[in-house]
Amino acid sequence: MEPVLPLTHPFTLFHTALSLVAILAGLVVAKGLLRNQAMPGWTSLFLSTAVLTTATGFLFPFRGFTPALGTGVVSSGVLALTLIALYGQRLAGPWRAIYVIGAMVSVYLNVFVLVVQLFLKVPALHALAPTQKEPPFGIAQGLVLVLFVVLTVLAVRRFHPRVEATAPAPVRNPS
DSSP states (O other), rough: OOOOSSSSSSSHHHHOOEEEEEEEHHHHHHHHHHOOOOOOHHHHHHHHHHHHHHHHHTTSOOOSSSSHHHHHHHHHHHHHHHHHHIIIIOOOOOOOHHHHHHHHHHHHHHHHHHHHHHHHHSHHHHOOOTSSSSSHHHHHHHHHHHHHHHHHHHHHOOOOOOOOOOSOOOOOOOO
């Protein structure tokens, strides 16, 4: 069993701080999606810190392909689609749902990693699941997954931002 080490390296602290800001901002954005509120400032903070969290995650030393790298690759793809949907396609048509799903999956992935880190670094949780193959870890991750699936479905149904009219209003027949 590896010892549980404190988060003391400056780069690790920076990456962790980015991740926590991304999670908190992402939860605010998720709340906005559920309330049909766009929240552009929070969205910008969330997406920028989520991108930076993912990017800095690739800078840690790795030996071979790890679950952390796999999560980073998935997160990169999800964030790319989310950014395209919001800024490139302006949430038009199916891009609204792609944005909502991407934003929610991005928050979920950060929370997923948070749960992993909590079970690694918090002694009481580490004692419950030292290899992260024990039921308490699986239950925690399962609950997080179910919660995000439900919230994502609700957010897709509820988030319908106003779209500025780009076509002239139809002409009515004067008869």
